[in-house]
Each structure stands twice: as structure tokens, then as C-alpha cells.
Amino acid sequence: MQLENNLATDTTWEIFETSFIPEQHVTTGSNYMIGNGYLGYRGTFADDRAEDRVACVLTDTYDRADGTWTELVTAPNGLFTGITVDGNPRRWKSEPRRDYRRTLDFRYGIWSVRATWPEAGISLREERFASRGDLHVLASRTRITADRAVRLRIETGIDGAVWSLNGEHYREISLQPRDESGPPPVQLEARCLTREHRYEVVVREICLLERNGTACREEILREGEGIYRRYTLDLAAGEMISMTKYVSSWSTNDFRSTEPISSDASRGPWPHSGAVQEAAARSASQAAEKGWEGLQDEHRRIWDARWADLDIEIEGDDLAQTLLRYNMYHNVIATPVHTDHLPIGARGLSCQAYQGAAFWDQEIFNLPMFLFTDPGTARNILVYRYRTLDGARRKARDLGYKGAFYAWVSGDTGAEICPSYFFRDVISGRRIRNHFNDWQIHISPDIAYTIWKYVLVTEDRDYLRRYGAEIVFEVARFLLSRVHYRKDLDRWEIIRVLGPDEYHENVDNNFFTNYQARFTLRYAREVYQWLAQHAPADLQRLQRAIGLAEQEMKEWQDVADRIFVPAPDGETGLIEQFHGFFQLEDTRPEVIRERLVDPGEYWGWPNGIAVETQVSKQADVIQLFVLHPGAYELPVMKANWEYYEPRTQHGSSLSYAVYAIAAAWIGHGEDAYRYFIQSCTVDLYNRGKSISGGTFIGGIHTAACGVAWQIVVQGFLGMAISEEGFQFAPRLPENWSSVAVPLQRRGEKITVEARGGVFRVRADSANGATVSVRLGNVRREIAPGEEVILDPAREE
């Protein structure tokens, strides 16, 4: 089926285009990317260069090249291949071209492209994937068919001139052919040393060009910042050759323990004396030994297993089916499933934007999909927050607070890497002092909230005892030092924050923030009491380790009891987003848009066009409802949805999904579906801006990818979780004949299928216990292997 723009799908498991639109290359580069959580390789062409935003982004390579921005580095491009036919460079973008098709198969994360150039007399076809078997490996295979006799020159190797957003990360780069490891023949190597931390990044490349089963003669050459092999071949009409490349990328940090590396560690040059090179050489040659088919078989098996627990089947709506799979794919490849010391980047590994770092997006948007389909990865992510707890403690201390104040932008160490000047005033050209890093405090209670939810769903008390409790206590301590008491009102307040709606920095008593703070303080007390009862040794250990006293628990309780959380208005049901919000100019995004002097202006604080108005960047009050489904009655949710929705500009990709989920709950089915589609196509339909306030913010919005799952499961299926078990309240889009979803809770797996009025639940036969499922007033305990149909109407 045809999608928007130039996109189409045949199977709902892929997207493809048959026309190339140069202006979209910055976004298609992201959309068609491949990756595996260790590296991300953009969906650009093999003959693209840095200016085309080619990038292989490596996880765990945080480095600051320009003195301001910490970000992941981009590795030298080992997949570069340039082709000349009869002396004329033949770019993938060259016209005239026939039978062009670029495809991303997201079932297996395989990128491919093909085209024919009748005038030049050749056809090209290339496939590539980022191995799930060895996360360091990229593999590609290019097949060239001569339609008539041609002289072909191929230059393939490693292009060291990488695209980098904020400065040149390599202080040294060494390009060498290496043959020390014997056959297969020579490996090319780019060995780089990063500017700030002197990490070593090594890329090794193996290329096998066969002609009739024989390897071709190659010359090695250095050109610019690259090292290449050159093949010169005279092909006969109808002759086909095949070139297979195996590229491996490793960095020094692949050898570190799980302890975060201190950000001020000073290292000498080339600290690891060959270890990184050896690993890269080994990866490359092992991949070559497995061969194209072998490597891909292993890769596909891993993807098959992943989809078995994850895939949602929608009948009746191929568009939704395609978009949902596309988004889940991107959430998977963005996530460092291989480790518990790395975050999910807000742009994953699609580019360097947002610094390869975690925001609150990670817990609130990326994580839930894993929580119910791959809880080990959810745990990894939350262990990551434990590994960065010291960074959060340092941040709190540096700002004059106690406990743990998590980084708004969190890399490997948990140190705050959000620059103080994020955007630029495009009118004056001057930097804007955004207070994302010091005022957006809800990140800390959001993590505590997610720990609560993780433990509720998984019952992983081991996590709670070893990691979670300490985080929750330290966040509660932070909150205790961040609240202010107002005597005349006898209440605690939270002053000068930035809630989820980022257009209004510097506000007081933000509903979302205060609610989450209260929730955390109460939960901290519960955890304390649980430990006291069930794990007294762990409590004692913690009391010693962090000097925890029982008195603190009482203070948490006291503040939680008297912290001000704006309540729904008795008459209208409206909740004020923050103190004074309703006094701001009441207008609409489309109205204030007219006030822009420059389309690139940042709309938010301190003096963007939205600041003195009720126009919000994204959901804020509604966001809270979605996190706490039972906390407010439906009429209150409805009143607020209807009030805030027209005042929301959706300047954040996090916005659509929240409105979609809440819309499903309150019975605004059409809105829910519309917002679902919008959320799923933030990247695909190129909705976002690549540049805002002078800063590149392009790439894959991984939060929007992760939350696609939530819209379907929490929104349309109305899934909620409690101590008792699952509950559902399906409100499917009209055109869906059915939806089937696999879910996990506390080690038990079920598949639920909603089809018409029928709600069918199958419990996995390998389950160890019954699973409790509620639909309306009907509750059922479902035994391992059992399948039941719930129908509240029939049972009444």
C-alpha cells in the first residue's frame, strides 16, 4: 500500500521508496537506518559522504570536542563504496536512473537499495544489516550487473571524514592496511583517539570482491581522510559481480567495567595498547568466516525471537500495522539491550542530536514497551539509573540540594551533560540560557515512579533491594531539599520548575511535578516499610551506606501530606497546569504562530511567543493522567483534555501519544486514532524540524517510537496493571477488526486478542502460575496453556 510522501509497504513489515527526494535525505537517513543498540548506521547510500550526514554512531563514546557539547562520536565509515563506470562517477543519486527502490525491512533490520542506469549500462543492488549476533559488526553485500561491456572502478574502504555535530572528535586518526591476522586478505583499519577522553575507536574493514568465484586484485590507496581499496574491472555484457564487506567497530569503553568512567580521568594516548585493535580485527574476521549467509541466519534468528514476544498483530488496518512495527523496530535498535550501564538516547543511535543521552523519555516513553515484553531490558535501563546515582548525587550537591537530582541529559556517568545554553535566539543570534538542566526536576520523581511501576509489573524485589530502594530514597531526599514551606498557607510548594511543557520555564507548583513528587515521597515511605519488614538486612546496609534515618521517613510523610497539588476546579473540573497558568493570555498555537518574526524561533522561555500565553508545547496535565490512570475520574480527564488540547502546539514529539491515549479513554475515538497516526509518523512523514533555535535536533524520536506500543496497549486496549493483575477496557479504532498483543507480567506470558466484542486471552503453556485478567467487572484466573474468552456483556 502507498503511505504518505513517497513511502509504500507491501507486507507491513517494511517501508520502501521508488523515488529519491534529495531534500528529505536528512530524515530518510534516519528513517531507513539500521542498528542493534550498540551502533546505529544511517540509511544513506554507500557513496555518500559526511555532507550527506552519513554516520555510524557508536554507543558509550561520550566525548566533548568543542568544550560545550558532550555527545557520542561517529565512527569512520567502513561501508563507503564509490563506483566509476567508464570513467564517470556513478552516484546512487545520479540520474537518469530506473527501477530505483530503497527498502527498510524492519522485521530483520535489513536495508537495501537497487537501481539501474541504462545510459551507464549497469544495475546495482545492495543490502546491509547491523548484526545482532556480533553487535560490533556491519555487513553489506553489493551486486553489480553490467548490461553491456563496461570498465568499472570501485573504491571501497573506510572514509574517516565523519559527520559530527559539535566539533571534530578525533585528535588523531591513523589509517593503515593490516594483514597481521593472515587470510582473509588485508583488513583496512582506522584507529582514532577522541579529543576529550582519549577513547580509542577502531574500525576494521574486510572486503571480498568476487568475480566468478575468484577474488579480485586490489590496490590500497589513501585519499583525503580515508583509506580505500581500488578495483578496476572490465565487465562483459550480462556479467555480475558481488562484493561483500564486513566492518567492525570497537572502542576503549567496550573494555571497561560497569563502573562509569570518571569524567575527569586523564589518560595518555593510545591507552589500550592494541586490545581495541585486536577485538576489532577478530570481529571482522569472524564475521567474514561466518560469511554473508551465516551471519545473516544468526541475525534473523535473534530478530525472530524478539518479535515473538513483541509483535502486535492488527487486522483491518495495514497502515497502523506498518507504522506500529516501524516504531517498535526503532525502539528496539535504539536500546542498548546488551548492557546495564548505558541509556536509551532520545534520538537513539540515529545521529548525535540530544547527545546520545537519556532524558525522562527513557523511563516514561521508551521503557514500558520493554517492561511488558522484555523485562530484562527494562531492568537494564533501571540498573543504569543506579549506576549513575553518584552522578545524580553530585548534581544535587553542586546545586545546593541533598539526595539525587538526576541529569536532565544523562550519558555514561550520570553527570549533567545538558548544556546551559541549548537553543539560540535566531533573531539576535544570541544564546538562550535554557534551564532544562537545573529546573526540570521532574526527571527524578519520574525515575522513582518507574521503579514503582517496574516492581509492580515484574515483582523483581531483588532489583528493589539492590538498586531501586537506594534510588527512591535519594530522590525523596532531593525532593525534601527542593520543596519550600509557605507558612501563611501551611503547605509545601515547589518553586521555579519546568514541567513537561517546556515553553514555560520558571513556574511554580506545576501540577505534574508536584504530583510526581508527592507520589515519590509516599512510595519512598512504602519502600522503607517494606524493607523494614521483608529485608531488614538490606535496610540496615542502606542505613549505614547512605546514613538513612527513620526520622527522614516521617519527614517524607509530612511533606507528602501537605504538599500542594492543584486540584480539579469544583465546577469545571479543570486543573491548573501551574500557578497562574489560567491568567496567561488565552489563545491558540495558530494565532501566536503569526507573531513569529523568524520561522526558526524557539517558542519557549524566556521570551518566545508562547511564554506569556496558555499555549503549551506538549501535554502536561494530561501527561499525569496517563501515568496514573485511576487517579482522576473520567469527567475530569475529559474536561482537561478538551481544555488543553486546542492550546497545545505539539512542539514535542512526546505530545501526540499522550493526547492519543487519553482520547481513547474519554471516548474521543477519532482524535485518539488521529493522534496515534501523528505520533507514529513524527519521523516517517518528516513532521518535526531538524533544526530549532539554531540547534540540530533531527534524527529518530525514539520516545515516539516506544510510545506507539503504549497507545495501542494502554490506549486502545485500555490495559492497566495492579497488584491483582491485568485489566483491560478495549476501545479499538473502528477500522480494526482485531488486535493481538503478547504481554508479560511477573514471569507469566499471555496473548490477548480483541476482535469485535470478543476478548480472548491465551496463557502461555510454559507459565508457572495463573494470570489474573479483568475486563469490566469480569475477572478470570487463567491457567498455564488455557485460553478464555471474556465478555462482560454475556456474564451480567
Next chain:
Amino acid sequence: MQLENNLATDTTWEIFETSFIPEQHVTTGSNYMIGNGYLGYRGTFADDRAEDRVACVLTDTYDRADGTWTELVTAPNGLFTGITVDGNPRRWKSEPRRDYRRTLDFRYGIWSVRATWPEAGISLREERFASRGDLHVLASRTRITADRAVRLRIETGIDGAVWSLNGEHYREISLQPRDESGPPPVQLEARCLTREHRYEVVVREICLLERNGTACREEILREGEGIYRRYTLDLAAGEMISMTKYVSSWSTNDFRSTEPISSDASRGPWPHSGAVQEAAARSASQAAEKGWEGLQDEHRRIWDARWADLDIEIEGDDLAQTLLRYNMYHNVIATPVHTDHLPIGARGLSCQAYQGAAFWDQEIFNLPMFLFTDPGTARNILVYRYRTLDGARRKARDLGYKGAFYAWVSGDTGAEICPSYFFRDVISGRRIRNHFNDWQIHISPDIAYTIWKYVLVTEDRDYLRRYGAEIVFEVARFLLSRVHYRKDLDRWEIIRVLGPDEYHENVDNNFFTNYQARFTLRYAREVYQWLAQHAPADLQRLQRAIGLAEQEMKEWQDVADRIFVPAPDGETGLIEQFHGFFQLEDTRPEVIRERLVDPGEYWGWPNGIAVETQVSKQADVIQLFVLHPGAYELPVMKANWEYYEPRTQHGSSLSYAVYAIAAAWIGHGEDAYRYFIQSCTVDLYNRGKSISGGTFIGGIHTAACGVAWQIVVQGFLGMAISEEGFQFAPRLPENWSSVAVPLQRRGEKITVEARGGVFRVRADSANGATVSVRLGNVRREIAPGEEVILDPAREE
């Protein structure tokens, strides 16, 4: 002697210019103005029009014409006179011109100008003054001499097309000749109705043109928005004629009781059925009856009496002498000495800028001169704060606080008339949401502080019982509701304020603000205890009237005991201006000036060039020292002066004086003198900008005028006051051979004279008690009529 620019003085009692510089007309219009606290008439020429910024600003006529800015109205110009010679218009500005001289005599507030036009064959000479006898009256006399036979046409009358900063204030204007009051002949009348409040403003004009003692025939004509008399005369060579005008201005508000008029009172048209007209007619004809000489004699006697208690004589420095008198003159004419329900405007009556309204300038800068030389006026000003207490209560309530939060910009009712959008971002053209009105809270404790000082100096317990105590209690209540408690630090804080340094809005724990708050809370307790002991009936009345409970006093004490006031650093002695100030970029005004994109940019919050730096607009820490001379040791003052001084941009006219006074104390004599001169010449040398951030802020900086007195008396003479009496620590500028100052305290008058090492004090023979004076370690009680010489060196 010659001063800077084109200014000179002969007697130190006047300034004059003998060349006219058109570009300076906007400032000379202010500098040469006359006034009497009821009206201010700018020092423009009789034939100037609205575009020349002619204005007669009337006190107590607050009105909002454009829906945004409340300001005083400008009355129709009754002094307009245009002259045509032989058919050619003869403007005061016309060239070629000889013997031009414009003079402001500030001993008597007499403006005069003269010139000869040889080609036209005439000489003109004009004098004018704003009567101190009848504050409604302006009088002018013009003498015209024909140097050869000429035909003269004079058009004189009322020009109704007034200069107005923010909109047209008159919804109706009626121009009529009026002869109902009989001889002297016909009065011209402009009767206007203001747009917002429908105040009536009536201007009456009488003109007596005599030729050889005979009145001349006149025609009445209306032209544009004016009504004029036209005289046509053929003068012989050498003939001189004289024209005398008496203009009176009245408004509806001259008839109101002292109760402030509710700002939302709705009135019908022409509400006062003739009363305003009658009063204006009477003022004009009474002035004409007194005649030019009679009116001026009365006027001069009043000025003589004023200067007798005020004038400071400096020997050895005519420049300082002239500047000081000039500034004291302007402080006097800006002040509504005739009433206790009006404020001193930040620009006095020199124009409409700053809305004819009081800022903290009034108490901190304008008032001290009156406190020691005219305590009745000081009392009036502080009674004004009582009359506007309800306005302050409303403001507190509207913003969610208790007690009294005084208006940052305070007009007749005490309602906040500071617009939320004061400046404009000249780069984007967009409004700036300045938080002067809601975050600059120090205005309230500054008023309480001044009440403390007023009572200390005057011992006017009657004021305290009737007015002051209630203000102080309500301010303390406001502070109680404005502070926040931080539990982890066990201290009270004041969050999100704007201190005196206006470039840094949105700061916490501003040293100045927190100190003044603590001072006020302690003083409130003292006042409570004093009332309980000495005036229990007044306390009971207050307890009933404002529901005051003894418990509140304890709360004031508790907060005062634990409010955080930044302390001097143990090592450096530095006090941090506000939390985080020392972390800001440490740079200098001249450095960041280079970053301006547009010279008209506002430097301050939210994103001016100073905001993220340590560059301050004006004194802040140092300001506090000057208010509390004994509170910090000299080395601390010195360390802070030396730190903050190079980082201060002096973007406010309030800045120089503060640095001058503190410089005198710490022994930086040259700096003290330099800043004294700078402070005294803010207007005279045209230092300030007339326009900032797109807003007209020209006119006379009355605070700088008032504080000139303080630099001499508190700075150079080192005067301080305590319960005991006066104390002095003279540190005169090197070139001063002597300075003599009259002072009053608790009804007793003294004159102190410092001459070389000799310090002479004369007590007034009319004094009722001895006066205690301390110099160094020497203290003397000086009996009525006694003169003593204090010389600590000799007595040791």
C-alpha cells in the same frame, strides 16, 4: 564659570547657555524647567509646539489613554506665543540671532531667555515662573524692542495640541473666550475631559499687552486645536512693548477629599458643573490683580524661606556649589509639598515618563533631604504611603499574599500602575515581560525602613501611631507570606525577586532584599512592643482594625531570627549579591557592551547582555551599606566596593550617588568626588538615554537630584543619626575650603560648618532643647543659640 556642554554659571545660583543646540532640546527642555510641585512647565520656548516636547505636567491627573499606561496628563499650553515680523515668522530658534541667552535661576525658579535678530530688527526677552503663591499659576512677561520700524503680529493663547507619551488623554476639548468675570478683559479657556477617568482639566489664560501703558486691540481666533489672541502692531524704531500672561490650570482632582479616588469609578461627562472653571478663572484674575511684580514678590519670599533651611554653602568649588543647588532645586519643584496624598514622581513633573509616579526612589533618594530640612514634607510623603495602603493590600491579595505589597509604580490610589511589559526587545520588536511590578518586593520593606528612620529623626510618634505602625505591620505580614522555609537548611529564604540591580530579575536571596526584610520584621516587633507600652489604645484599635494578633509578632521574630542574609566571606569579606551571583560570568560592562547588536537594547532580564554576567545595573550590596551605615565594618565595605564597582554599569541614575557615599566612607576620596559630579550631572550633562528598550525614559531624574544632598551630608560630612543625636565624620573633597549645612532633628535646628580641621556647630536660638552632636569620640550638647567648635584632635 563655564560648565560642560554649552552651560555656564555666573553666581552658582543659575545656569545659562548662550548657544542653542537643537539636538539637546529634549534634555534642556527638562533641565531648564520651572515648577512648584503642583505643575511642571518645561524649559522650552514660547513658540514651541508639541513636537518640541512642550509640556505643562499637572500633578494628580493620572489617566490611561492607550489602555496600557497610566500617566499624568499634560495641560494645554497657555503660554504659547508666536511672533511674526514683517510677515516672517520669527522663531526663538531662528538664525541669524545675536545675544542669545537662556537662563534658569534656581534660587527663585525663574526661566528667562533673550535674543536679538538684527535682520528682522527686533529683540525679544522673556521671563516666566511657576508661582509658589498660587500653585495653579504660571506667569510670563515678554518684552519686544523694535530696532527699526517693523510690523509685528503676535498670536498668543492656548495651544491645545499637547505632547503626550502614551495616547491622547482628552476625549473632549472645548476652546472658548470667556468674559463673564468682567475686567480684566476676556480670558481664554481650554476645558478638557480625560479619556479614562473623565477628569476635567481647565486652563485659563489672561494676556495684557501694553503699548505706552495702553491695552492693545485684539482679535480672538481658533486655529487647529488652539485658541489665540492676535495683535497686529506697527512699532517705531526703538519702541518697546511688554506682554504679560497669567495662566492657571486646575483639575477636578483639586476638589477631591484626601481619600484616593477609586480607579474604577465611573463618572459622567463634565461632572463638576463649573467648579473647575470657576477656580481657574479666579486663579487667573487674582494673579492678574496682583500683577507681575506683586506675584513675583510673594513667590520670591517663599523661595527665600525654603532656601534658608535648605541651602548648603560650599567654598572653594563653584562647580559643586552650582550643581548641588541645581539638584536641590529640582528635588523641591518635583515634590507635592502642598498635600499628603500625592507622590514624588521619578521624573517629577518634567514629563510623563515613569508615569508621574513614586518608586522606591521616593523614600530612599528624594526623602532624606526633606527629612533633615523640611520634615513636614517628609511626613506628607509618608502619609501618602498610608493613604495608598489599601492599594498595597489589594496588590498583595491579588498576587496571593497577605498584608501590604506596595506598588512598584505608585500613583494616586496606590494601585500598581507599572505595566507588565515595560521595555521592548528592540531586536525582535517584541514586548519584554519585566517583573518590576511583581518581583521587586524590596519597595515594601524600604518604606518600613524609612518610617523607622523618619521616626528616629523626627520623633514624630503621632505619625507612628496614626499611620506608620499600620504600614509596618502590614508590610511585615506581607513578608511573612512571601518568605519560604527550607527545611534541610533550617532557614527562611526569599525566592524569585528583583533587587535594586534591575538587570538580574528572578534571583533568590538577594542580600539587599533579605536584609531589608529582616530589618522590617524586627522593627515591626519593636513597634508592636512600643505601642503596647506607650499607646495601648492605638494598639487595640489596630488589633481590631486589621485583626492583628500577638502571635504574629512571634512569627515575625522567628522568621527574622532564621532568615538567610548572605554574610561577608570570612576571607575576602565579599557578600554575594544573590544566590549564584559569583558563578556568573565575571566580566566588565565595557566588555559586554561589545556584544550589543543594537545600541538601544535593554541590558537586563530576561535575555539582555548583562543577565548571565556579574555586570550590575547599579549598586545593590553597596546600596545596603549606605542605608545602614553601622551595620558592616569599613574593611567589608571597602572589599565589596572594590569588587562591585568595576562590575557596575551605572545603567541607573541611582547608582553614582551610592558609590559616591560609600567611596567617601572608605577613603576613596577621588572616586567619591568623581561619582558626586556624575550623579549631579545625570541630567545636566545629558548622560542618560531618553529612550531605552523602545520606551521614553527622559526627563529629570529626581532621585539623583535628591541624593545630591545625601552625598554631601551623609558622604562628605559623614552625618549619621542615632537615638543619641547627630554624629559626623567629615571627609571633604580636597578643593573644598568649607561646607556649611543646615539640619533639623526633632524640631531643633543646627548649622554645621566644616572648614579645614575646624568643625563648627551653631544651634538655632529658637531651639527648645539642647542638640547632641558627636565628632569622632567627642560629644557635645549644644544649647539653643550656642555655637561650639568640635576638634577631636585637640581634645584627646
